[in-house]
Amino acid sequence: MAMDLAAALEAMHAQLPTLADDVVAAIVDEVPSYRDAFSGPMGETISNAVELALGGFLTLASRGRTADLSSAPAVEGSYQLGRGEARSGRTTDALLSAYRIGARVAWRELSSTAVAHGLGAEVLADFAELVFAYIDEQSAAAVAGHTDELATTGRVRQRLLERIAHHLLRGSPVDQVAAAAERAAWTPPSTLTAVLLPESQVRQVLARVSPATLTVVDPPELEDGALLLVPDAHAHRRASLLRVLADRGGLAGPARPWLEVRASYDRALRARAAGFELDTETHLVELVLDADRSARDDLRAKLLAPLADLRPGTAEKLADTLRAWLLHQGRRDDVAAALFVHPQTVRYRMGQLRERYGDRLDDPETVLALTVALG
Known part of the structure; x- marks a missing residue:
C-alpha cells in the first residue's frame, strides 16, 4: 500500500x-x-x-x-x-x-x-x-x-484625516494642509462647518452626514464633547444638518471656506459658552454684543453716566425705557406696550431722559452706541 x-x-x-x-x-x-x-x-x-x-x-x-x-x-x-x-x-x-x-x-x-x-x-x-x-x-x-x-x-487613513483637521485648526500654511489632504486622498470641499456635540452622539451623527466628515481628536480649547468638521453643509444643506443635530445636544457653527474652518469652530465655542444650542446663526446679535463683554460693560457704564446719581430703581426704569424707545424707534404706544405701562408714563420718563441727555438722543452716533450698550 x-x-x-x-x-x-x-x-x-x-x-x-x-x-x-x-x-x-x-x-x-x-x-x-x-x-x-x-x-x-x-x-x-x-x-x-x-x-x-x-x-x-x-x-x-x-x-x-x-x-x-x-x-x-x-x-x-x-x-x-x-x-x-x-x-x-x-x-x-x-x-x-x-x-x-x-x-x-x-x-x-x-x-x-x-x-x-x-x-x-x-x-x-x-x-x-x-x-x-x-x-x-x-x-x-x-x-x-x-x-x-x-x-x-482604516487606521492609517484615520490618522491622515486627523492630521488634516490638526492643520486646519492650528492655522498651518496652505501648502501643508493641501499636502495632508492629498496624502489622505481627501478631496477638499467648498466649505466646512464645525459641529460640537456630546461624544455619545458622534456615531449616530456620522452615520447621517457626509462620509468625508473629519472627526477631530483632542480639539484645542474643547474640554468636553466632540468636534466634527462637516463638508459642504452650507446654503440649503444646512437645514438637513440641523435636523440631524436636533435633540442630540449638537451645535453648528457657520459654514466657512474649508481653509477657514477655525472661524466656524471659534464661533461654536463662543456660542456654547453663552449657553446657546443647535444653530449659532440664530444668535448672531447676542454673539456680536457679547464678543467683548468687558468693553460692552464699559460702554454701558459710560453711556448711562447721566443716570448715575439717581436711585438704582429709578435709574433702572429709565434705562429700560430708553432701551425700548430705541428699539421701537420712538413709537410711544409700542414702548408702553413693551414696558406694560401707560403711554403717559413713557412720555414722563422720556422727558426725564431728555433733561439728562439733551440733544445727544438725536445724535446718530450716540443712538448707535446706546443701542449696542442696551441691546
Missing part, C-alpha cells in the same frame, strides 16, 4: 500544472469578480501560485496524519493574498468562494488519480480529510490577511 501511495503522489505531482490551470479556469467561470483579475499575465501568475500551493499540499500528504498544516509555506501566501484582495476592493465572500471551488476541483482530480493507483477507501478518506483541512487553513489565513489589511488601512 505504501508503494501505491508513493506512486499515486508521484502521479499527482506530475499532473499539478494541468490541475492548477483547471482550478483557475473553474474559479474564473464561477466567480465573476475574478474574470478580469485572472486574465492575461496575472492569470499565469495565479496559476503558478495555485500549483505551488497544491505542491505544498502533496508534500504534507506524504507525511500522513502527522502533517502540521499551520506551518505550510502556503499559509503565509494565503495571508498575503487576503491582504491583496482587500487592497483590490474585493470581499472575503469572493475569496472564500475561490477556495471552495479550488478544493472541489482539486479533490475531484486528485481522488481520481488515487483511485487509479488502487488506494483503498480508508486511505482515500484520510486523503479527503487532509484536502479540506488544508483548504480550511488556507481560507482562515486569507481571511485574517483581508481583515488585517482593512484594519491597518
